[in-house]
Amino acid sequence: MFLSNRNFVFTCLLTCFTLITSSVAVLGQSQTPPDKVAITSSDGPTRVQVGENGVLQINVAPKDARAIQKRGWVRYADFGARGDGKTDDIDAIAGAHAYANAQGLPVKADAGATYYIGPKDRTAVIRTDTDFGTANFIIDDTEVQNRNAAVFLVSSMLQPFKLTGITSLKRNQAIIEAALPGPCLITVTDSHVKRYIRFGLNQNNGASQTDIFMVDKAGRVDMNAPIIWDFDQITDISALPIDEKLLTITGGRFTTIANQAESKYTYYNRNLTIKRSNVVVDGLQHRITGEGEHGAPYGGFLNIGDCAYVTVRNTVLTGHKVYNTIGAAGKPVSMGTYDISANRALNVSFINCSQTNDINDRAYWGIMGSNFCKNMVYDRCVFSRFDAHMGVANATIRNSTLGHMGINAIGSGTLTVENSTIRGGTLVNLRSDYGSTWQGEFVIRNCVFVPSGGRSVSASLIGGSYAGDHDFGYTCYMPERIRIENLRIEDGNHPDNYAGPAIFANFNPKLKDETYQEKFPYVKTKEVILRNVTTASGKPLRTSENPFMFKDVKVDVN
Structure with a gap:
């Protein structure tokens, strides 16, 4: 039953004031102003207006409210969205979700509509099932008011x-x-x-x-x-x-018109941010247009943080063009830019997902970055990269193909790679900027490794670098045990002086004998177990270009 005007206003004011925050500090996203909505019901027309201090003032005519309740879902058109690809519909979209949240109703976009989302500092808060369907959403980032404001925020009613x-x-x-x-x-x-x-x-x-x-x-x-x-x-x-009821977001064809800002670390976060547990994103597509000679990086169109049990499936995303800037050390650096980011998130899975551009095209940055996550999964994915910056605890890559940036990670627990093809510089790269550390084990089985996508290189399975003279804030470890079963190394294209693939890259060329002392000692791998490892070159697997560094590693060959 429709609430009385007084109770309805009170309920909406209580439930629809949402503070949008982000934990993606490493990628530049920060707090944005509160998204405020006030809903009334009077005999005037149903409309969405922007009031004082940017508050959305929504009036829902009683007859329209009854019609929506009878239908059982909310349309963007109910609140004035044109869907013509030209009119800025973000206020109507945000109003529709605010009303749906207050009434506990799902939202459905109109099939075939094109919703233009312009420069306004406005976020649509999603708290009910949403079906974007075959609708198109054009997100214009060329002149935004607030680059940190999410376009959609999947949020919980529960408060910390x-x-x-x-x-x-x-x-x-x-x-x-x-x-x-x-x-x-x-x-x-x-x-x-x-x-x-x-x-x-x-x-x-x-x-x-x-x-x-x-x-x-x-x-x-x-x-x-x-x-x-x-x-x-x-x-x-x-x-x-933790929200125990599953919230689903389906469909949607999103296109970002890329920003034309100066190439520096001013991350854009005009995205779909998920800050609610137990969410499924199914069938979404995101493309990018308008990338030019310069631009600021992106913090992830799918931005997942402070939540658990998020599954993204049957989704197509796009890698961003790489731009350069001057880094903290005063030297040129390529800026990380992402279509996926995950931060402070547990049990996040990507299933049957891919990207629109070539996973081997080095003009585009690796598609994913993460920090402080646990139990991340790729299953049946074709992506340019898996990456864990500030640590992941347990990660699984299965039935997948990874492109030119391969697997980059530091962390703990078990890293499992199975039934997959890896086309990066190494089979697994332990990020040297964070100490090339993994406190746990690697399990690699039934995989194909194509070193550097088939370029002429000297292949190594485990990559990284550690000089022992920098304090990372923790003891740095190599995986205690590495188990590799049924691995095919496609190293047929190689330099003339190629001695065969190495288990370990040369992590520290200066560590040639006992005279070199690490100020911060590196805890080396204890055991490598090899079962049925074959090479296209016909050359046997060796320990490392630097045998002294890995002299105490036990290598168990079948």
Whole structure:
């Protein structure tokens, strides 16, 4: 039944004021102003207007409200969207979602419509199932008012709250003492400890030690995504209740008209941001047009953070053109720019996804970047890259093909690569800017490795670099155990002096004998297990170009 005018206004004011935040600090996204909506019902026409301080003022005529309730879903046209590809429809789109959120109704875009989204600082907040269908959405980034404002924000009605009484945590701790309303995501920070102190052209002073993990109502930690640091002191800890009902977003053909800004680290985040747990994105497409000689980078059209259980499937995305700038070290650097980003997220899966441009075209940056995530999965994906900047705990790549940027990661737990083809510079690259560290194991089975996409190179399976003279904020490890089964190395194209593929790249050319001392010692791999590894060159697998560095590694060959 339709609410009375007074109660309806109160309900909407209570539920529709949303603070849009982002955890993608590393990619440049920051807080944006609150998205505010006030809904009334009077005998005037149904309309969306922009009031004082940018507040959307929505009036829904009672007869229109009854018609929408009878239909069972909300259309953008109900709130004035033209869908003609020329009129800026973002206010109508945001108004439609605000009303749908208040009434608990799904939203459906009109089939074949083209919704133009111009420069306004406006975000449509999604809290109900949304079917974009075959509609087109043109997102014009050429002259935006706020490059940090998401176009769509998938948000929860549940609010985070501070936890009290917890003063410390231990790595792999199994339970926390807290009164919780149900399953929660726990985010904890110790600002006195710095981790991920980046080395190289994009050097920085690191990030405060942080972690995100899941607990049930009794405070039991999900040990599939365990606590990865000791917190001897805690400067901030909060709990976010997890939405248990699945929210689905289907369809949609999105095209971004790329920004023409100066090429520097001013990230654009005009995107679909997901900050709600238990979400499925199915059948979305995103393309990019208008990339020129210069432009600012993007923080991800799909931007997933502070949530758990997000699945993206049957989705087509697009790699962004690479632009250069001057990095923190005062030297030219290629800027990372992404169509996918995931930050502080657990159990994120990409299933049967691909990209529009050639995964081997080096003019386009690797499509994904992530930080502080756990249990990430690629399954049946064709992408240019998998990447974990500031750590991933457990990752799986299966039934997939990865292009010119391959697998780049640091982290912990188990990295599993199976039934996949990898066309990067190495089979797995341990990112040297974060210490080439992986505290755990690699399991690689039933794969094909095409070194550098088939270019003439000396192949190495595990890449990275570690000089031992930089403090990354943690002890750096190589995988304790590497197990490789049924690997075909397509190294038929190689230099004349090629001695055969190496298990390990030359991580430190200076470490030739006992006289070289690492200030910050590197914990080397203990064991490599090889079963049925074959090469197109016919040359046998060797340990490394630097045998001294890996002299204590046990290599078990079938």
